[in-house]
Amino acid sequence: MEQQGSSTSAGRGKAEKEFVKEITPQSVDYSQWYIDVVLKTELMDYAPVKGCMAIRPYGYAIWEKIQQLLDRRIKDTGHQNAYFPMFIPQELLQKEAAHVEGFAPEVALVTKGGGETLAEPLVVRPTSEAIICDFYSRWIQSWRDLPMLINQWCNVVRWEKVTRPFLRTSEFLWQEGHTCHRTEEEAEKEALLMLGVYKEFLETEMAIPVIAGRKTEREKFAGALRTYTVEALMRDGRALQAGTSHNLGQHFARVFDITFLDQDGTLKYVWQTSWGVSTRLIGALIMVHGDDRGLVLPPRIAPIQVVIVPIISKKAREEVLAAARRVAETLQQAGIRLKLDDREEYSPGWKFNEWEMKGVPLRLELGPRDLEAEQVIAVRRDSGAKEPLPWAELPRRLPQLLEELQGDLYKRALQFQQEHTRSGADYGEFLQVMERERGFFIASWCGREECELKAKEESKATIRCIPFDREMEHENCLVCGEKAAHVVYFARAY
RNA sequence: CGGGGCGUAGCGCAGCUUGGUAGCGCGCUUGGUUCGGGACCAAGAGGUCGCGGGUUCAAAUCCCGCCGCUCCGACCA
Numbered sequence: 198m199e200q201q202g203s204s205t206s207a208g209r210g211k212a213e214k215e216f217v218k219e220i221t222p223q224s225v226d227y228s229q230w231y232i233d234v235v236l237k238t239e240l241m242d243y244a245p246v247k248g249c250m251a252i253r254p255y256g257y258a259i260w261e262k263i264q265q266l267l268d269r270r271i272k273d274t275g276h277q278n279a280y281f282p283m284f285i286p287q288e289l290l291q292k293e294a295a296h297v298e299g300f301a302p303e304v305a306l307v308t309k310g311g312g313e314t315l316a317e318p319l320v321v322r323p324t325s326e327a328i329i330c331d332f333y334s335r336w337i338q339s340w341r342d343l344p345m346l347i348n349q350w351c352n353v354v355r356w357e358k359v360t361r362p363f364l365r366t367s368e369f370l371w372q373e374g375h376t377c378h379r380t381e382e383e384a385e386k387e388a389l390l391m392l393g394v395y396k397e398f399l400e401t402e403m404a405i406p407v408i409a410g411r412k413t414e415r416e417k418f419a420g421a422l423r424t425y426t427v428e429a430l431m432r433d434g435r436a437l438q439a440g441t442s443h444n445l446g447q448h449f450a451r452v453f454d455i456t457f458l459d460q461d462g463t464l465k466y467v468w469q470t471s472w473g474v475s476t477r478l479i480g481a482l483i484m485v486h487g488d489d490r491g492l493v494l495p496p497r498i499a500p501i502q503v504v505i506v507p508i509i510s511k512k513a514r515e516e517v518l519a520a521a522r523r524v525a526e527t528l529q530q531a532g533i534r535l536k537l538d539d540r541e542e543y544s545p546g547w548k549f550n551e552w553e554m555k556g557v558p559l560r561l562e563l564g565p566r567d568l569e570a571e572q573v574i575a576v577r578r579d580s581g582a583k584e585p586l587p588w589a590e591l592p593r594r595l596p597q598l599l600e601e602l603q604g605d606l607y608k609r610a611l612q613f614q615q616e617h618t619r620s621g622a623d624y625g626e627f628l629q630v631m632e633r634e635r636g637f638f639i640a641s642w643c644g645r646e647e648c649e650l651k652a653k654e655e656s657k658a659t660i661r662c663i664p665f666d667r668e669m670e671h672e673n674c675l676v677c678g679e680k681a682a683h684v685v686y687f688a689r690a691y
Numbered sequence: 692c693g694g695g696g697c698g699u700a701g702c703g704c705a706g707c708u709u710g711g712u713a714g715c716g717c718g719c720u721u722g723g724u725u726c727g728g729g730a731c732c733a734a735g736a737g738g739u740c741g742c743g744g745g746u747u748c749a750a751a752u753c754c755c756g757c758c759g760c761u762c763c764g765a766c767c768a
Contacts, residue, residue: 508727546728564727
């Protein structure tokens with residue numbers, strides 16, 4: 198962003214080059230592009246504490262849309278929201294062996310309160326299985342108390358060494374569902390149901406295509422029986438775990454003593470699940486759709502779907518503003534989230550760039566020339582395509598246009614994902630792909646951890662998942678050549 | 692946790708080599724003229740030079756320690 202090309206590109210091509218001077222082009226430095234975007238579009242700001250951030254109003258508005266659209270789905274599938282405490286007695290967290298081992302390195306510990314050393318240190322929740330299981334052991338007595346279907350929206354803390362805004366922060370916001378069931382089958386069904394909800398939500402609302410599948414033993418959640426995941430592909434060819442759903446089996450039930458008296462009169466342990474998505478989704482949104490001018494937001498998630506920029510000139514100032522206000526009012530009544538940018542201290546050109554950077558899907562220009570024709574000029578953020586629209590048609594046409602744009606963003610993202618998904622049985626080719634263009638690499642795997650590790654060491658790529666809907670194409674393991682057991686997606690990941 | 696880069700006004704940077712009055716552009720404030728792809732003129736405001744210690748008559752500048760951001764690795768849901 199420091200090199201603005203002001204001297205180098207002063208000659209030809211300057212016009213297209215310099216729309217957004219503040220943002221490093223993706224091709225120059227993708228990581229810097231990402232940082233520039235989150236800061237310049239005011240999604241977040243760094244906090245005085247490492248790995249922490251403020252989510253600014255525009256970023257939080259995106260999170261609120263995610264919450265709103267996902268919360269409805271969580272409730273439609275029978276779950277209720279509740280809230281559990283942030284502090285967990287250390288002893289509780291330590292009950293489940295694999296769970297402690299997984300989280301111990303990144304746990305924040307409170308040892309003092311009110312100026313006195315605490316008798317027992319408190320853990321700041323890195324996830325809430327432990328504290329919720331403690332409650333569940335008391336709340337559940339009978340098979341009639343099942344299923345227990347609870348979700349909570351909250352913050353969690355994981356002391357991270359390497360942090361990146363939204364993608365990996367020491368504190369982040371998420372939702373975590375925690376359910377208890379009578380049978381293993383029912384728990385399994387629940388875990389898969391919620392993974393399906395995530396997939397549908399991501400694809401429908403966020404226009405992010407994902408690969409759904411199961412995690413390997415190595416990659417699964419600390420304490421889970423099985424972990425399911427949806428994986429998205431970013432534009433730099435790296436994968437991002439967008440959501441996970443765990444079948445916890447009876448691991449937690451046994452150590453937290455969550456039992457119920459079944460119909461047959463015997464005492465049984467419950468079968469549990471947990472599942473979550475976080476503010477990381479905002480990072481995915483940025484990296485899947487964004488371009489060199491900044492954010493590109495899918496209309497369904499965009500806090501502002503349409504921005505109206507009146508072209509105010511001296512002669513027609515009042516007429517233009519009045520017309521813009523009328524248009525704004527009709528669109529508001531049509532249920533469109535819009536902003537009328539009638540600030541007079543900024544020029545139209547400045548506003549164009551500003552709102553494009555912020556990813557507003559559609560811009561309507563309304564100037565003196567449009568008064569006569571009773572129209573606006575609609576400009577799409579994704580394609581830049583301009584189209585004159587008569588005022589009378591706006592309430593009907595704009596919702597259509599926004600849906601078209603939503604669909605096009607999904608198609609474009611899906612095409613990118615498909616074009617960056619290779620498959621093969623040649624280990625050398627796999628290494629080369631992971632070194633250069635990256636993306637997904639579909640291959641067969643024998644199922645042994647040593648092959649998984651070897652591939653990781655040599656390619657830096659991990660097995661993202663064992664996909665649900667993909668047949669094995671090759672008989673032999675990509676790494677060792679022995680008989681393969683699974684087809685897997687490899688990728689370098691965030 | 693290991694290695695590199697960076698930290699001076701809200702943002703981007705110069706000044707540091709060779710110690711001595713803290714500067715530039717953008718932004719901000721006020722007034723005026725403008726407005727179909729980041730307008731222009733004029734007058735202003737704004738800084739514990741990341742933090743702590745040391746050397747010195749004197750430190751943004753030299754030395755030591757720490758913190759933060761960032762990139763590349765290791766680790767990790």
